[in-house]
Amino acid sequence: MSAIRLLDQSRIAVSPGQVSCDLAGEVAIxxxxxxxxxxxxxxxxxxxxxxxxxxxxxxxxDALLGIYEVDSAxxxxxxxxxxxxxxxxxxxxxxx
Amino acid sequence: xxxxxxxxxxxxxxxxxxxxxRLESPKALDGYPRVRLRLKPSKYKRIHAADWFQSYANPEGxxxxxxxxVDGGYLLNFPELADxxxxxxxxxVTCSWPYAHGSIETICHLALDQVLPCVANLxxxxxxxxxxxxxxxxxxxxxxxxxxxKSTLAASFAMAGYPTFCDDCLVVVESRSGLVAEPGYPGVRxxxxxxxxxxxxxxxxxxxxxxxxxxxxxxxxxxxxxxxxRPTPLIAIYIVTRDTSKAAPKIDxxxxxxxxxxxxxxxYRLDTTDTAMLSHEFQALHxxxxxxxxxxxxxxxxxxxxxAAREIVLADLSLIGN
Numbered sequence: 140m141s142a143i144r145l146l147d148q149s150r151i152a153v154s155p156g157q158v159s160c161d162l163a164g165e166v167a168i169x170x171x172x173x174x175x176x177x178x179x180x181x182x183x184x185x186x187x188x189x190x191x192x193x194x195x196x197x198x199x200x201d202a203l204l205g206i207y208e209v210d211s212a213x214x215x216x217x218x219x220x221x222x223x224x225x226x227x228x229x230x231x232x233x234x235x
Numbered sequence: 236x237x238x239x240x241x242x243x244x245x246x247x248x249x250x251x252x253x254x255x256x257r258l259e260s261p262k263a264l265d266g267y268p269r270v271r272l273r274l275k276p277s278k279y280k281r282i283h284a285a286d287w288f289q290s291y292a293n294p295e296g297x298x299x300x301x302x303x304x305v306d307g308g309y310l311l312n313f314p315e316l317a318d319x320x321x322x323x324x325x326x327x328v329t330c331s332w333p334y335a336h337g338s339i340e341t342i343c344h345l346a347l348d349q350v351l352p353c354v355a356n357l358x359x360x361x362x363x364x365x366x367x368x369x370x371x372x373x374x375x376x377x378x379x380x381x382x383x384x385k386s387t388l389a390a391s392f393a394m395a396g397y398p399t400f401c402d403d404c405l406v407v408v409e410s411r412s413g414l415v416a417e418p419g420y421p422g423v424r425x426x427x428x429x430x431x432x433x434x435x436x437x438x439x440x441x442x443x444x445x446x447x448x449x450x451x452x453x454x455x456x457x458x459x460x461x462x463x464x465r466p467t468p469l470i471a472i473y474i475v476t477r478d479t480s481k482a483a484p485k486i487d488x489x490x491x492x493x494x495x496x497x498x499x500x501x502x503y504r505l506d507t508t509d510t511a512m513l514s515h516e517f518q519a520l521h522x523x524x525x526x527x528x529x530x531x532x533x534x535x536x537x538x539x540x541x542x543a544a545r546e547i548v549l550a551d552l553s554l555i556g557n
Contacts, residue, residue, distance in 0.1 A: 158517050160518070162491035162492045162494075162521070163492070167495050167517075174507055174513055
């Protein structure tokens with residue numbers, strides 16, 4: 140799990156060093172820096188779609204709460220983990 | 236000079252590649268990237284640097300192919316067999332074989348079945364480790380790890396009148412009419428037990444593809460006249476897996492993500508550090524998965540089950556074709 144703690148105003152965008160594609164609602168990503176491939180499930184794909192344009196953590200969380208019926212604390216925790224992992228792998232950039 | 240097309244490449248070779256039909260008109264090469272192939276014995280044995288960026292080993296752990304970047308291109312070394320130099324732009328392939336074991340038959344096999352698929356990748360073509368057969372419903376490919384029986388299945392199709400389109404290198408390209416596959420040649424490489432199961436006593440008529448293996452090159456089985464010499468629409472891909480039980484063969488749908496992941500593991504790549512190539516391949520695979528159905532085909536190890544495997548594939552293709 141990532142040590143990064145994202146704040147509501149943390150700004151998140153996909154890294155330029157990757158390519159991705161939609162696979163029937165899921166996503167495949169190729170990190171061009173180390174040639175490693177990743178897959179995201181449908182919820183991860185929603186996050187990935189949202190951050191194609193830079194967004195704050197709060198904007199992402201609120202957008203997801205409009206898409207999924209889920210406990211907001213659970214969503215926030217999962218989002219912290221996912222974005223932390225994407226950041227560790229160099230797939231997104233975060234401005235705090 | 237001998238001229239051929241294979242895997243979407245126009246080959247000008249100074250030696251005969253007996254598996255391929257020689258082109259009578261140079262016009263047939265138009266539109267294909269041209270590759271000059273030079274195969275010659277040498278008295279000089281290259282002293283290899285150890286900076287291999289990629290290495291493949293056999294099940295015993297012995298390297299069978301090593302790849303390095305060298306001045307002006309890439310070196311593909313088949314230990315104790317041959318060195319192939321591929322120019323950076325992929326247009327020149329030169330082989331020298333100073334090793335006592337190398338025969339022209341072995342070298343031609345390595346060029347055709349191992350090196351040219353990598354060259355196709357270098358030239359921007361999507362080259363899959365896949366075997367393909369031409370059926371009455373259209374062309375279908377079989378992808379799978381070594382030993383799953385792709386070539387045996389293709390040979391079984393060939394004996395039933397459905398020609399082999401390629402064995403272990405399926406090149407898929409975008410054309411004006413959609414996604415098409417570029418022909419390989421109508422031959423398969425079979426282990427001895429597979430060859431015996433398909434050909435019976437005639438298995439011995441087909442020589443080993445090289446001194447280093449028992450695999451036999453079996454060409455123009457069955458109705459080879461129907462071998463298509465032109466790009467052919469690809470209508471389905473089957474990921475072949477082996478079922479150790481004697482159960483009947485079965486076909487399952489795969490998710491787009493699983494299809495993508497399976498095909499990603501099955502591409503020829505000359506240079507895995509080439510991000511432009513990886514990016515291009517990524518987009519090509521995405522396009523392929525979006526347009527060609529990919530299924531899992533589970534078949535038993537038992538050769539007696541091959542007819543049933545053929546039947547289930549043909550039945551599935553008839554649904555896709557319609």
